[in-house]
Amino acid sequence: MSVLTALRGSKPTVPWFESEHLDAYLERSAFDATTVRFIGDMARDGVAVVDLGEKARALCDQAVAETEPYFTPGITRVQDAWRRSSAVRHLASWPPMRRLLRAAYGRDPFPFQTLNFRQGSQQSIHSDAIHFHADPERFMCGVWIALEDVQPGAGPLIYHPGSHKLPVMTMRAAGVNSPTPNYSDYEATYVPRYAEAIAESGLPRTRALLKKGQAFVWAANLAHGGSPIDDPGSTRRSLVVHNYFAGCLYYTPMYSDVEAGRLLLRLPPDVRTGFWRWPRRKGCPVRLSPKLIAGFLHHARLGEPIAM
Numbered sequence: 411m412s413v414l415t416a417l418r419g420s421k422p423t424v425p426w427f428e429s430e431h432l433d434a435y436l437e438r439s440a441f442d443a444t445t446v447r448f449i450g451d452m453a454r455d456g457v458a459v460v461d462l463g464e465k466a467r468a469l470c471d472q473a474v475a476e477t478e479p480y481f482t483p484g485i486t487r488v489q490d491a492w493r494r495s496s497a498v499r500h501l502a503s504w505p506p507m508r509r510l511l512r513a514a515y516g517r518d519p520f521p522f523q524t525l526n527f528r529q530g531s532q533q534s535i536h537s538d539a540i541h542f543h544a545d546p547e548r549f550m551c552g553v554w555i556a557l558e559d560v561q562p563g564a565g566p567l568i569y570h571p572g573s574h575k576l577p578v579m580t581m582r583a584a585g586v587n588s589p590t591p592n593y594s595d596y597e598a599t600y601v602p603r604y605a606e607a608i609a610e611s612g613l614p615r616t617r618a619l620l621k622k623g624q625a626f627v628w629a630a631n632l633a634h635g636g637s638p639i640d641d642p643g644s645t646r647r648s649l650v651v652h653n654y655f656a657g658c659l660y661y662t663p664m665y666s667d668v669e670a671g672r673l674l675l676r677l678p679p680d681v682r683t684g685f686w687r688w689p690r691r692k693g694c695p696v697r698l699s700p701k702l703i704a705g706f707l708h709h710a711r712l713g714e715p716i717a718m
């Protein structure tokens with residue numbers, strides 16, 4: 411895409427903060443200092459920390475109260491609590507965050523999934539581009555909100571600044587030779603291969619010790635995960651909001667053969683409205699199989715958060 415085409419108002423095919431035309435975009439946009447800093451942090455590190463303010467901090471307490479009943483023994487995370495918790499829905503749709511994401515990506519963001527954690531997740535290092543991705547690529551981001559101050563022993567989020575610039579690793583690139591990869595392939599092949607690739611990159615690892623009401627935004631391809639919990643019994647209450655952007659194709663790379671063009675498509679809901687955002691390719695709506703639509707409708711009809 412030429413700089414003129416890129417700046418003329420049509421939807422960008424690369425998020426602005428990852429674009430070679432970023433300087434021209436910033437020059438023409440006259441954003442305030444906070445937005446410029448946010449975009450600069452995303453461009454350099456693939457992450458940015460944003461304080462959501464006092465009203466959001468009050469909502470953090472409400473989100474904890476509204477999700478606590480789901481955390482029965484053995485349950486470590488609750489998916490899509492936004493369907494029942496107004497505090498989770500409000501935090502996931504926080505307008506200042508929406509404005510920052512819109513400025514950094516150049517397309518309208520929409521939150522499509524929430525995850526609540528009570529303790530540290532201890533998840534292996536990964537890029538979200540293996541769980542949720544888009545065409546054009548990289549139009550996805552995570553917003554991790556601290557619902558309480560994160561203590562060093564409570565398994566803080568860990569990440570590798572700058573790793574968003576590495577090539578996106580697909581299942582095939584990780585060494586999975588199957589047209590229909592599955593979760594075992596992810597654990598047995600992707601996770602160790604991805605860890606190797608990050609070690610080979612030499613990028614340092616950092617911990618995110620956030621305060622309640624701060625949000626940690628990561629680019630689609632940022633290497634991140636949960637560190638071990640050193641203080642057993644400690645809580646690390648957090649809300650992760652996964653966002654897509656308007657007018658893209660949405661799919662699950664872990665179950666796709668990206669190189670062969672066989673994508674497991676998604677029909678993501680928009681948390682702000684509860685309605686679906688139909689996937690589009692080059693501006694046109696794509697056809698989804700009736701089976702796929704039925705699966706998503708079934709999940710929506712139940713309307714219950716999933717406790718895992």
Ligand SMILES: O=C(O)CCC(=O)C(=O)O
Pocket residue numbers: 525527530531532533538552566567634635636637648650
């Ligand atoms: O909260 C964490 O420890 C990790 C969350 C995460 O990796 C994710 O939601 O993709």
